[in-house]
Amino acid sequence: DGGITQSPKYLFRKEGQNVTLSCEQNLNHDAMYWYRQDPGQGLRLIYYSQIVNDFQKGDIAEGYSVSREKKESFPLTVTSAQKNPTAFYLCASRRAGVNQPQHFGDGTRLSIL
């Protein structure tokens, strides 16, 4: 079955540590996105990528980094510069063409130890 796989489901970060969240899709979608969701809030865009080897900052990119070396993969690194990383992180992808909804993975819940 085609879909978006995020791992791990739960992740704990120690102070000063970088952690990487994985996002893989087998939908052959061109565009991929990372969002952060805080309790009781909507989603905020961290980074997005429309093609391989290219990505753009979203609204809250500070303290995060991404790469897009392969079409199917878009990992997100939460760096130690992100002082409040506790949140639910959602990865999404979208087929090329302006009339397509974004499809979401099941999310990774990140907490500070």
Added chain:
Amino acid sequence: ELKVEQNPLFLSMQEGKNYTIYCNYSTTSDRLYWYRQDPGKSLESLFVLLSNGAVKQEGRLMASLDTKARLSTLHITAAVHDLSATYFCAVDTGFQKLVFGTGTRLLVSP
């Protein structure tokens, strides 16, 4: 900066009743999406609205878009418990970027 506001933020309703969730946005866009999220889960796409006057229906849910008023509505008809979830609208900025509303948490009780 595009702002998307939903109201109400929380809605408690009885089974069998009707209600409408509103989504207002601040700048011009003619593409809007509705998503559903169950607690602790991912988002599920419900509706894609692509032009002024668009109306989509699926079961007890109906969504509409008025681009002139910068308003979308999600109407719930004869609510059932299974509709309990958080509903988000998201406005397409035109660069394949979505701006999400704050969500409406719907609780349907017997």
